Amino acid sequence: MAKKRASSSRKTSGRRAPAKKKSGFSLGKFTLGLIILMGLGYGALAIWEGKLVPDSLSDFELPEILDEPLNTEPAQSPQPNTKPEPEVETPKPTTSGTSAAPSQSQLEAFDLYFTAAFDFMWPKYSTNETIIERPYYTIRYSEPHEQAIWVAYKLSADSLKQKTYERKDDFREDPRVRTKSASLADYKGSGYDRGHLAPAADFSYDEFALSQSFYMSNMSPQNPSFNRGIWKKLEEQVRDWAMENDNIYVVTGPVLSDGLTTIGKNEVAIPKYYYKIVLDVQKPEIKAIAFLMKNEGSKAELSSFVVTIDSVEQLTGLDFFPSMPDDMERMLESSKSTTGWKW
Numbered sequence: 001m002a003k004k005r006a007s008s009s010r011k012t013s014g015r016r017a018p019a020k021k022k023s024g025f026s027l028g029k030f031t032l033g034l035i036i037l038m039g040l041g042y043g044a045l046a047i048w049e050g051k052l053v054p055d056s057l058s059d060f061e062l063p064e065i066l067d068e069p070l071n072t073e074p075a076q077s078p079q080p081n082t083k084p085e086p087e088v089e090t091p092k093p094t095t096s097g098t099s100a101a102p103s104q105s106q107l108e109a110f111d112l113y114f115t116a117a118f119d120f121m122w123p124k125y126s127t128n129e130t131i132i133e134r135p136y137y138t139i140r141y142s143e144p145h146e147q148a149i150w151v152a153y154k155l156s157a158d159s160l161k162q163k164t165y166e167r168k169d170d171f172r173e174d175p176r177v178r179t180k181s182a183s184l185a186d187y188k189g190s191g192y193d194r195g196h197l198a199p200a201a202d203f204s205y206d207e208f209a210l211s212q213s214f215y216m217s218n219m220s221p222q223n224p225s226f227n228r229g230i231w232k233k234l235e236e237q238v239r240d241w242a243m244e245n246d247n248i249y250v251v252t253g254p255v256l257s258d259g260l261t262t263i264g265k266n267e268v269a270i271p272k273y274y275y276k277i278v279l280d281v282q283k284p285e286i287k288a289i290a291f292l293m294k295n296e297g298s299k300a301e302l303s304s305f306v307v308t309i310d311s312v313e314q315l316t317g318l319d320f321f322p323s324m325p326d327d328m329e330r331m332l333e334s335s336k337s338t339t340g341w342k343w
Contacts, residue, residue, distance in 0.1 A: 114323040114324055114325070117323050119138075119323075120321070120323045120324075121152045121153075121154065121249040121251065121279070121321070122138060122140075122150075122152050122251075123140070123150050123152070123251065123318040123319055123320050123321075123322070124318070124319035124320075124322040125140055130142075130143065130177065130178075132174070132176050132177070132217065134212055135208075135209070135212075136153060136203055136206070136209040136212060136213075137151055137152065137153035137198045137203075137212075137213075137218075138151070138152050138153065139151045139152075139197075139198075139217055139218065141174075141177055141181070141217055142256055143177075143179045144269075145254075145256045145260070145268070145269040146181065146182040146186070146266050146267065146268040146269065147182065147197075147217070147219065147220045147221075147254060147256075147268060147269065147271075148197055148217055148218060148220070148253055148254075149253055149254075149256060149316075149318070150251055150252070150253040150318065151197040151198040151218060151251070151252055151253060152249070152250070152251045153198055153202070153249075153250055154247060154248075154249055154250075155202055155238070155239070155242040155247070155248050155249075155250055156242060156246065156247045156248075157242055157243045157244075157245075157246050157247070158246075159205045159206075160202075160205060160239060160242055160243055161243075162205040162206075163205070164204040164205060165204055165205075165206070165207045165210050167200050167201075167204065167210060167214075168210075168211070168214075169214065170211055170214050171184055171194055171214050171216060171219070172184075172214065172215065172216065173215070173216050174215040174216055174217035174218075176217075177217055180266075181215070181216045181217045182216045182217075182219065182264065182266050182268045183216065183264070183265075183266060184216070185264060185265065186263055186264025186265060186266050186268045187219075187221065187263065187264065187268070188264075190221065190263040190264065191224075192221035192222060192223065192224070192263060192270065193221070193222045193223070193224050193227040193228070194216070194219040194221075195219060195220050195221065195222030195226075195227040195231065196213060196218060196219065197218050197219070197220055197252050197253055197254070198213055198218055198250075198252065199213070199235045200213045200214065201235065201236075201239065202235070202238075202239065202250075220253075220254045220271060220274070221263055221268055221269075221270045221271070222274075222295060223295050223296050223297065225296065225297025226293070226294075226295050226296050226297055226298075229297045229298065230293060230297065230298045230299075230300070230302075230305075231274065231293065233302060234276060234291060234293070234302055234305075237302055237343070238250060238276070238278055240342075241278060241280075241341060241342070244342055245280045245282065246282060247280075247282060248278055248279060248280050249278070249279040249280075249281070250276065250277070250278055250279075251276075251277045251279075251320060252274070252275065252276040252277070253274070253275060253316075254269075254271030254273070254274050254275075255271055255272065255273040255274065255275065255292075255315055255316055256269060256271060256316075260272070270295070271295055272294065272295055273292055273293065273294055273295065273315070274292075274293050274295060275290065275291060275292050275293075275312045275315075275316065276290070276291045276293075277289070277290045277291075277309055277312065277320060278290075278341075279321065279332075280340075285340050286328075286332070287332070287339070287340040287341065288309060288332040288333070288335075289306060289336075289338065289341055290306065290307050290308060290309045290311075290312050290336070291305045291306060291307065292305060292307045292311070292312060292315070293305050302343070303338055303343065306336050306338060307336055308333060308334055308335065308336045309332065309333035309334075310333045310334055313333070320333065321333075
């Protein structure tokens with residue numbers, strides 16, 4: 001009997017041969033390469049534009065508000081709650097025309113890239129401050145004084161040309177002030193008006209915007225003769241300027257300090273002065289103008305209240321338009337000329 005021939009195939013053992021290393025796609029290497037490419041892209045963009053973000057926008061630090069009290073007597077009104085008030089000297093409003101306007105050829109040379117920043121019109125602020133941004137205006141709220149330190153917004157001719165809505169005077173507390181804003185009761189019987197900082201008439205083109213202007217965070221105790229007189233006249237003038245210049249930016253607020261007289265349970269401070277700053281950054285005629293007014297009635301011409309933005313900064317401790325190029329900021333803020341503003 002013939003023997004079976006041995007099979008030429010070998011049985012494989014139970015052990016697997018070690019896997020060979022693959023040299024294909026690596027997610028880690030791909031991600032690292034992508035990050036490097038993005039970094040190079042942003043670097044190239046920075047070189048191309050000179051600077052991705054202005055230094056002033058990345059430096060969020062607000063100087064303390066000057067606690068210099070004022071040397072003028074408070075506006076006449078019924079006696080509210082009082083706190084001791086020291087005396088110091090405050091800058092007096094300066095008449096216009098005493099300082100030369102910056103050269104328009106110099107201003108026109110600036111690249112207006114900074115206007116693209118969402119907060120370029122805001123005074124310099126810190127991330128720990130109470131900033132309330134609404135669709136139509138932004139405020140920085142002061143809890144110790146129960147009112148806004150500043151209100152900033154854009155005012156355009158297109159908006160003011162639209163159909164207007166009737167104001168409903170729906171004054172109400174601001175739910176976005178976590179520590180609670182001033183209330184209607186604080187003003188009741190005080191003898192002071194709930195004076196708008198951002199005026200209702202600037203937002204009457206939109207029913208919702210108009211209603212939002214009646215939050216108590218946008219109110220400040222104003223002497224009735226001031227609120228319904230010279231202050232109203234200035235607000236109307238600013239709207240005329242918006243119509244003439246297409247778009248302007250407005251920053252307004254009270255001059256706040258320690259030791260101010262207060263009203264109501266929440267001790268709402270009564271400012272002695274208010275400021276309003278108007279900026280027009282449209283070429284070819286770039287310009288700015290600032291006003292400082294005492295919280296009392298006046299028959300004086302608006303031009304007599306024109307001051308430099310620098311003087312308002314000294315009085316309030318605020319830094320206006322910090323994202324502007326430094327040279328442009330210095331030229332605009334040091335001038336108190338009324339050139340280019342029609343009265």
